[in-house]
Amino acid sequence: MIHPLIQNLTATFTRLYRYSHLAAIAGWDQSAMMPPKGNEARAAALAELQVLMHQTLTSEALAGLFQAASGEALDDAEQASVREMRRQWQQAKLLPERWVEAQSLAASRCEHAWRTQRQQNDWTGFLGNFRAVVALAREEAKRLVDAKGGSCYDALMDKYEPGMRSNDMDRIFGDVKSWLPELIGKTLDKQSLETVIKPQGLFPVDQQRSLGIEIMSLLGFDFEAGRLDVSTHPFCGGVAEDVRITTRYSEDDFMRSLMGTVHETGHARYEQNLPRERVHLPVGQARSMGIHESQSLSFEMQLGRSPQFLALIAPLLQKHLGRQAAFEAGNLAALFTRVQPGLIRVDADELTYPAHVILRYEIERALIECEIEAEDIPALWDEKMMSYLGVDTRGNFQDGCMQDIHWPGGSFGYFPSYALGSMYAAQFFATIRSGQPDLDAQVLAGNLSPVFNWLEKHIWREASRWPTDELVKRATGETLNPAHFRRYLEQRYLAA
Amino acid sequence: MIHPLIQNLTATFTRLYRYSHLAAIAGWDQSAMMPPKGNEARAAALAELQVLMHQTLTSEALAGLFQAASGEALDDAEQASVREMRRQWQQAKLLPERWVEAQSLAASRCEHAWRTQRQQNDWTGFLGNFRAVVALAREEAKRLVDAKGGSCYDALMDKYEPGMRSNDMDRIFGDVKSWLPELIGKTLDKQSLETVIKPQGLFPVDQQRSLGIEIMSLLGFDFEAGRLDVSTHPFCGGVAEDVRITTRYSEDDFMRSLMGTVHETGHARYEQNLPRERVHLPVGQARSMGIHESQSLSFEMQLGRSPQFLALIAPLLQKHLGRQAAFEAGNLAALFTRVQPGLIRVDADELTYPAHVILRYEIERALIECEIEAEDIPALWDEKMMSYLGVDTRGNFQDGCMQDIHWPGGSFGYFPSYALGSMYAAQFFATIRSGQPDLDAQVLAGNLSPVFNWLEKHIWREASRWPTDELVKRATGETLNPAHFRRYLEQRYLAA
Numbered sequence: 001m002i003h004p005l006i007q008n009l010t011a012t013f014t015r016l017y018r019y020s021h022l023a024a025i026a027g028w029d030q031s032a033m034m035p036p037k038g039n040e041a042r043a044a045a046l047a048e049l050q051v052l053m054h055q056t057l058t059s060e061a062l063a064g065l066f067q068a069a070s071g072e073a074l075d076d077a078e079q080a081s082v083r084e085m086r087r088q089w090q091q092a093k094l095l096p097e098r099w100v101e102a103q104s105l106a107a108s109r110c111e112h113a114w115r116t117q118r119q120q121n122d123w124t125g126f127l128g129n130f131r132a133v134v135a136l137a138r139e140e141a142k143r144l145v146d147a148k149g150g151s152c153y154d155a156l157m158d159k160y161e162p163g164m165r166s167n168d169m170d171r172i173f174g175d176v177k178s179w180l181p182e183l184i185g186k187t188l189d190k191q192s193l194e195t196v197i198k199p200q201g202l203f204p205v206d207q208q209r210s211l212g213i214e215i216m217s218l219l220g221f222d223f224e225a226g227r228l229d230v231s232t233h234p235f236c237g238g239v240a241e242d243v244r245i246t247t248r249y250s251e252d253d254f255m256r257s258l259m260g261t262v263h264e265t266g267h268a269r270y271e272q273n274l275p276r277e278r279v280h281l282p283v284g285q286a287r288s289m290g291i292h293e294s295q296s297l298s299f300e301m302q303l304g305r306s307p308q309f310l311a312l313i314a315p316l317l318q319k320h321l322g323r324q325a326a327f328e329a330g331n332l333a334a335l336f337t338r339v340q341p342g343l344i345r346v347d348a349d350e351l352t353y354p355a356h357v358i359l360r361y362e363i364e365r366a367l368i369e370c371e372i373e374a375e376d377i378p379a380l381w382d383e384k385m386m387s388y389l390g391v392d393t394r395g396n397f398q399d400g401c402m403q404d405i406h407w408p409g410g411s412f413g414y415f416p417s418y419a420l421g422s423m424y425a426a427q428f429f430a431t432i433r434s435g436q437p438d439l440d441a442q443v444l445a446g447n448l449s450p451v452f453n454w455l456e457k458h459i460w461r462e463a464s465r466w467p468t469d470e471l472v473k474r475a476t477g478e479t480l481n482p483a484h485f486r487r488y489l490e491q492r493y494l495a496a
Numbered sequence: 497m498i499h500p501l502i503q504n505l506t507a508t509f510t511r512l513y514r515y516s517h518l519a520a521i522a523g524w525d526q527s528a529m530m531p532p533k534g535n536e537a538r539a540a541a542l543a544e545l546q547v548l549m550h551q552t553l554t555s556e557a558l559a560g561l562f563q564a565a566s567g568e569a570l571d572d573a574e575q576a577s578v579r580e581m582r583r584q585w586q587q588a589k590l591l592p593e594r595w596v597e598a599q600s601l602a603a604s605r606c607e608h609a610w611r612t613q614r615q616q617n618d619w620t621g622f623l624g625n626f627r628a629v630v631a632l633a634r635e636e637a638k639r640l641v642d643a644k645g646g647s648c649y650d651a652l653m654d655k656y657e658p659g660m661r662s663n664d665m666d667r668i669f670g671d672v673k674s675w676l677p678e679l680i681g682k683t684l685d686k687q688s689l690e691t692v693i694k695p696q697g698l699f700p701v702d703q704q705r706s707l708g709i710e711i712m713s714l715l716g717f718d719f720e721a722g723r724l725d726v727s728t729h730p731f732c733g734g735v736a737e738d739v740r741i742t743t744r745y746s747e748d749d750f751m752r753s754l755m756g757t758v759h760e761t762g763h764a765r766y767e768q769n770l771p772r773e774r775v776h777l778p779v780g781q782a783r784s785m786g787i788h789e790s791q792s793l794s795f796e797m798q799l800g801r802s803p804q805f806l807a808l809i810a811p812l813l814q815k816h817l818g819r820q821a822a823f824e825a826g827n828l829a830a831l832f833t834r835v836q837p838g839l840i841r842v843d844a845d846e847l848t849y850p851a852h853v854i855l856r857y858e859i860e861r862a863l864i865e866c867e868i869e870a871e872d873i874p875a876l877w878d879e880k881m882m883s884y885l886g887v888d889t890r891g892n893f894q895d896g897c898m899q900d901i902h903w904p905g906g907s908f909g910y911f912p913s914y915a916l917g918s919m920y921a922a923q924f925f926a927t928i929r930s931g932q933p934d935l936d937a938q939v940l941a942g943n944l945s946p947v948f949n950w951l952e953k954h955i956w957r958e959a960s961r962w963p964t965d966e967l968v969k970r971a972t973g974e975t976l977n978p979a980h981f982r983r984y985l986e987q988r989y990l991a992a
Binding site for chain 1: 514517518531533538540541548718720721722723735737
């Protein structure tokens with residue numbers, strides 16, 4: 001029998017799930033479908049919905065239920081469910097309704113204007129809206145810190161990565177910074193001796209789209225429960241029952257859209273395979289953004305850029321884009337692991353990618369801790385891009401500090417999740433390989449089920465049943481161990 | 497200064513408008529974008545939103561405001577605004593929350609299953625869900641009648657056509673039935689002597705779509721504030737700030753999609769030109785569904801099928817679909833006024849269309865008044881289709897009583913609005929012509945602004961400022977006068 005307290009809590013969180021369904025679909029539409037003049041009304045509607053969800057989550061009735069729940073004997077599964085519900089509630093009750101509405105509107109306004117301002121390299125115009133977004137994020141952090149202690153940045157990061165602290169990130173990133181530059185240098189030396197045939201375009205959008213759809217099917221995406229569309233900034237949105245991923249096409253470069261689609265398909269399969277019977281409750285939803293990114297990066301990096309997977313899809317490239325020398329399997333493996341320091345995070349290769357994340361982490365942490373102001377960002381950006389990647393970004397805001405949607409949208413504290421995702425993915429694949437020593441041969445033969453079955457059993461179906469550390473330990477025998485990531489990169493980039 | 501009571505009422509109705517924005521976008525998505533497995537979660541989310549809107553509209557605070565408003569001295573505009581808000585409130589407060597949720601879920605379930613059942617001609621399967629929809633509609637009608645008197649069908653029709661009664665419809669339809677059969681007969685005789693060149697297909701979807709978009713632009717659709725997409729059952733949805741129209745393409749018949757697009761563009765321009773400063777309040781929203789249909793039919797019938805408009809777009813047909821003899825202007829005029837009794841309402845020509853509406857009106861009224869049951873519909877349908885149009889529908893449910901979305905979606909009492917729309921449109925154009933005697937020459941020359949300007953001034957900008965009769969009288973000098981419709985049909989179909 002279900003405990004009556006659990007029933008009452010479940011009813012409220014089911015209602016919240018339905019509201020969040022509407023927010024997710026209207027949010028997807030805003031990015032993928034909405035014409036420009038629709039934005040003001042949409043922003044108002046979404047802010048109203050945020051306020052409603054906040055009211056629901058901070059109602060006195062709910063507070064009473066949580067209080068009652070602490071004195072009750074609940075079984076393990078019920079305790080886990082209450083733990084995750086309580087986490088959302090505790091976060092929400094520290095923020096006033098006025099803040100929720102103001103944040104939603106400020107982020108909508110800033111993000112909407114950013115879409116144009118970025119194209120126009122208009123940093124000054126952007127700053128006008130962005131300052132309000134920063135001020136609201138700092139207010140949020142301060143309120144959380146006042147109640148729970150810790151640092152401001154940690155308070156925000158905790159929303160995406162429960163339990164993770166900047167001390168942990170400093171240690172992890174400090175380690176990466178100690179070996180990554182040398183690895184990049186050696187790889188560039190090694191690759192300078194290799195010959196790679198570049199694909200000859202153009203590649204019409206229709207052909208790229210049909211290729212993407214066939215590869216999504218190969219990767220197990222359920223098109224009866226999701227869609228592929230186009231947006232400026234690719235993302236995985238929608239709801240678990242109806243997952244909406246997006247990509248963007250450039251006719252002179254099919255590789256970007258292809259790997260973007262593989263990446264988002266990883267996110268999508270996580271969502272599509274969350275435990276359907278609990279997906280309306282926090283305990284049945286994605287564990288953290290780091291774990292979410294570990295799924296997209298498992299698909300894109302571990303699997304998608306492996307020589308075996310690329311050999312498997314080489315015939316599909318030829319089928320949809322036409323035959324050419326560049327599509328030979330060995331050449332594809334070289335192409336998709338080519339290292340080249342560049343401006344854009346989402347286009348970065350696997351080796352230089354962590355530098356993009358570390359740079360953002362360092363800047364946004366200083367911003368939230370009030371050590372710098374928004375107007376200090378470009379100079380810091382220029383300095384760090386030169387220092388970490390030897391890339392000159394001066395005056396180029398659109399491909400510099402204005403390139404990502406996270407800051408205009410008010411998501412501070414998210415970037416570390418990308419780096420954590422890379423590391424979790426490497427750790428998961430080390431475990432999969434140890435249980436399936438012929439994994440490469442299986443992939444080459446088109447049998448991807450060892451990967452999918454392992455992820456489904458250890459990650460997707462577990463959802464938020466366990467805290468992150470325990471989830472990872474149950475899956476791999478140890479908590480996060482970045483050594484797997486280093487070993488994997490050295491193996492892929494230096495061994496062959 | 498705005499009256500404080502008005503301010504308070506406005507705040508609540510603004511919130512309702514924002515909720516309805518989310519319902520409209522999620523509803524559009526459900527029909528135009530959503531993959532099949534998303535339906536259950538979507539239906540639950542939309543039902544939750546319906547319940548929320550109902551709670552908001554029936555709150556004690558709002559009841560108090562309306563009570564206070566009746567004793568206040570308000571100016572004319574404020575009175576009109578309160579009148580329209582009160583109308584929604586009075587409707588809502590007679591229905592219990594339990595009914596609202598059950599109705600939303602039953603209609604979602606029935607409509608979703610209908611999409612497949614219709615294709616499979618599965619009347620028995622349909623009936624399983626449909627009975628619940630009928631029962632809930634009858635319950636609604638009974639509750640409204642218990643409180644307000646009148647007949648059950650009138651209570652439902654009043655939601656779409658405020659102030660209209662079935663006595664009025666009986667009189668209007670009785671008149672139409674007295675002269676329409678003879679007019680159809682004469683027209684068929686006349687047209688049997690004419691030679692019409694049929695278009696030679698196929699017409700690829702891409703070409704039809706680009707033609708549709710160019711014609712929407714010609715008709716003033718604002719693509720910065722709306723979209724054109726595809727759905728099985730074409731409709732105009734979304735919100736006034738972001739209007740979503742849909743069409744469906746058949747590669748062997750471009751005419752259906754073309755005129756469907758012109759029709760929905762009429763709805764869209766009404767929405768896009770409602771008074772933006774009041775569109776969040778009932779007084780700033782569309783007057784009635786009859787007036788809404790009068791806009792789509794003004795575009796499709798009065799304007800769209802006129803020889804002058806067809807001559808104007810003949811070069812566009814040739815541009816997008818290629819040159820062929822059928823696209824000569826005179827031939828197009830004959831093609832688009834060709835009369836042919838058929839099975840499908842939305843594909844019906846202008847002359848046989850009213851028969852489709854009258855048949856549905858008679859059946860749904862009997863159904864709501866409990867004179868027949870759902871299982872009696874097919875036999876009645878067969879009998880009336882044979883009697884009114886000489887068409888045999890026996891055993892053909894999919895192109896018979898299962899063809900429209902209205903009944904599975906629970907919209908009983910809507911069909912009369914189509915016929916009223918035809919009549920209003922004829923009356924509006926009679927007025928436009930009397931002020932602009934060279935209208936045909938203007939249209940032929942590509943100047944559509946006399947039509948748009950008149951509609952904008954007399955219909956679009958007025959929104960719900962006046963009750964329907966007064967709106968029509970202010971615009972045309974008289975209330976609804978079906979004689980204009982008859983005169984117009986005789987002129988178009990028999991005169992030349």
